[in-house]
Structure formats: structure tokens, C-alpha cells
Amino acid sequence: MHDPGSTWQPKHPVRAARAAIDRLVLDSAGAGIRPSVLCPAxxxxxxxxxxxxxxxIAALVAQARHSGVVRHVGAGRxxxxxxxxxxxxDLYLLALEGSTAGTFYFAENGEESLVGLAAAIAEALGLDGPEPWNIEAAGAFWGPAFTGGALASNSRVRATRARDILDILGWKPRHGSVTEWIATDLTP
Known part of the structure; x- marks a missing residue:
């Protein structure tokens, strides 16, 4: 995990802009403001x-409904x-009430592979799949930037600081995993 206040610079322009905004917000702590940045995946x-x-998930569902087959980019790992x-x-409320000025929090309550998401969607919608899709075909459907920058990438964080009771917040997520949500709440 990198220090969000470091000089690290993402290569993707949208992520670079986000990092610049995060630094600007965190730097305002010296101006009598009590800022926090929350970074969900x-x-x-x-x-x-x-x-x-x-x-x-909406993009995966839209493609599945369009073709009748749930797909993921590549192996989906x-x-x-x-x-x-x-x-x-809940985390936003806790941060507003008790966060230390200039604190950066990741937000997560689990993780899942894209093939796991696709399998849960196939089950919930009663469709075939999941099937791997090469990046070119996926890019033709979803657009190359979204396909390569999101559906064919990793984004893993740990919400250690947000859950740490010593950091005042003591955040405790109430919901189960994303695949449990898909199974119970995704509407066919």
C-alpha cells in the first residue's frame, strides 16, 4: 500500500486527477479545516x-442481458x-463526527474476482456463463478505456485505519459480501 500523501503519481489521467484532489484536500488540514479523504473501491x-x-456490476449485467451470456474480461482473475x-x-458519518484532520481512509468490506462476480450474476439472472471474453471484443462492447482501466484491472485496498478503534472511527461494516448481495438483491 502506498502513502497517499507521497509523490506517487498514477499514469491514468482520471486517477492522476483524483490523486491531485486528494492531496489538495489533505493539505487543507493546515488551514483550520478538518479534512478526510475516503477512498472506496x-x-x-x-x-x-x-x-x-x-x-x-451494472456494466456486467447490461452485457449479460444484451447477449444472454455473462462474460468477464480474460480469465477474470x-x-x-x-x-x-x-x-x-456509515463510514462517511463516522469520519465527519470524529476523524483526525488530514486522514486518508480506504473503504472495503471484502473483495472478489471478476470471474466470481460474473458467476454470481449468471446464477442470479439464470443466464449462461461466466465465459471469458478477449480484451478486444470486450473493449468493442464496453469501450477500451473502461474495459482496460476497470474490468481488466485489479483494485485492492484494506480498510485497516477505518476499522481501527484507536483511530476513533472503529467502523464495522454491516453488509455481507458482494456475491451475497448479487444473490439476494440483484433483480433479474
């Missing part, structure tokens, strides 16, 4: 606002940390 669950669906939207909201 793949958020799942039904949101309450206008964008109710998670991006990654890439792994994503996941966090339920309600658990993330």
Missing part, C-alpha cells in the same frame, strides 16, 4: 440518489475490493 448496493446502480453503499455512508 467497487461500491455495490442500491443507492438512494438518481444514479442507483454501481458502475462495474483480477480482484476488486468491494464496499456496500450503506456501509460507506
Amino acid at each position: 467497487m461500491i455495490y448496493g442500491r443507492g438512494l440518489g438518481p444514479a442507483r446502480n454501481e458502475v462495474h 483480477n480482484i476488486w475490493s468491494t464496499v456496500h453503499v450503506e456501509d460507506l455512508a
